[in-house]
Amino acid sequence: MNKYNFDKLTNRYNTYSAKWDEAILRNYLNVIPLSVADMDLPTAPEIINAISKANNGIYGYTIWGTQYQQTVANWLARHHNFHVNPKEIVHCPRVIQGISIFLNQFTKEGDNIGIFTPSYAPIMNCISLNKRCIVPCELIYQNYQYQINTEKLESCFQKIKVFILISPHNPTGIVWNKEQLKLICQLAEKYQVFIISDEVHADFVFDTQHLVIAKLSNYVAEHSMICTSLAKTFNIPGLEISNLVIKNEQIRTEFQQTLIRFGFHNPNYFSIPAFYTAYTQCDQWLLELKQYIAKNKQIVADYFSQYLPQLKIIKTQGTYLMWINYADLALTPAEFKQVILQQANIELSWGEDFGQEGKYFFRLNVALPQKALLDCLNRIHLALTTYKGD
Numbered sequence: 001m002n003k004y005n006f007d008k009l010t011n012r013y014n015t016y017s018a019k020w021d022e023a024i025l026r027n028y029l030n031v032i033p034l035s036v037a038d039m040d041l042p043t044a045p046e047i048i049n050a051i052s053k054a055n056n057g058i059y060g061y062t063i064w065g066t067q068y069q070q071t072v073a074n075w076l077a078r079h080h081n082f083h084v085n086p087k088e089i090v091h092c093p094r095v096i097q098g099i100s101i102f103l104n105q106f107t108k109e110g111d112n113i114g115i116f117t118p119s120y121a122p123i124m125n126c127i128s129l130n131k132r133c134i135v136p137c138e139l140i141y142q143n144y145q146y147q148i149n150t151e152k153l154e155s156c157f158q159k160i161k162v163f164i165l166i167s168p169h170n171p172t173g174i175v176w177n178k179e180q181l182k183l184i185c186q187l188a189e190k191y192q193v194f195i196i197s198d199e200v201h202a203d204f205v206f207d208t209q210h211l212v213i214a215k216l217s218n219y220v221a222e223h224s225m226i227c228t229s230l231a232k233t234f235n236i237p238g239l240e241i242s243n244l245v246i247k248n249e250q251i252r253t254e255f256q257q258t259l260i261r262f263g264f265h266n267p268n269y270f271s272i273p274a275f276y277t278a279y280t281q282c283d284q285w286l287l288e289l290k291q292y293i294a295k296n297k298q299i300v301a302d303y304f305s306q307y308l309p310q311l312k313i314i315k316t317q318g319t320y321l322m323w324i325n326y327a328d329l330a331l332t333p334a335e336f337k338q339v340i341l342q343q344a345n346i347e348l349s350w351g352e353d354f355g356q357e358g359k360y361f362f363r364l365n366v367a368l369p370q371k372a373l374l375d376c377l378n379r380i381h382l383a384l385t386t387y388k389g390d
Contacts, residue, residue: 081215
């Protein structure tokens, strides 16, 4: 019998939620968002209790150090068989900030940065806004799944200084296998490319094992920054607590000095008790959460198979997001968006936001109570089956 209940419906309106309240600001008053990658499922009760206990009326500066680093190292070893020296762990509020800081410090304007596409838009923006050049490596889409184009990947590595790997991949949900990661390692060493691996979804892998790329190559271990976070795993992105693994001492020291130079300080007051509780007391909660999300994914797959077979789900093993192709509906992206937003009153992550390769796709967040999920699926079904066009 499960210990935790994930069926509770929580009203998130008027909570300053980027996911829920932003829709209101855009005049979508009754829209249910299945877009932004946070969960409409409460975090672990243990974390809620720890934060409540910390609410003593004084919210002062915090410290982090060897105990903090050891706790991160213990989690990585226990959950991902990734063994690191605790001193290699650096706190940074958000992974995207860490990536931006790295690009500023270790690359120069005009340098080429490689990335698989379609890709998570904020990372693409991070590259371009820092005046670095995106070198896209388009994934091959065939038979409802993605593969690496090995020729294009090598061509990409010949041109770049840094490759940003999203692992598991966002938006497609790909969990990279050992062969794929080894290929990236070989090319990184051959062309002397630094690897930044964004692993914020690493704890949401189903039916397989997440592999940390730094485990597979001595070169990559010394020439990589592995980006981890509690944000997705425990649904606490608003607490802004992430950790970066930088094995190379020279790079790590320079990176830490840059953090100080840019004014970054120690973790958020409430993130500290949340962090220690999450990484030491919440393994069972995470196990049950993953089981719940796996069931939600199956609910969506079964529903679309029965009622909307034109929607093709991409075969993936990672994240609580689903990447779905709607080309068989014969709707333009503008028409599809209009139907979903204005008739179904659902907001999705639109495929074009992940690059041109995302055309005729959408990303669906399934981390919500099953009753709410089924309501959303019914809305989408009704809207698409009754749409007459303009």
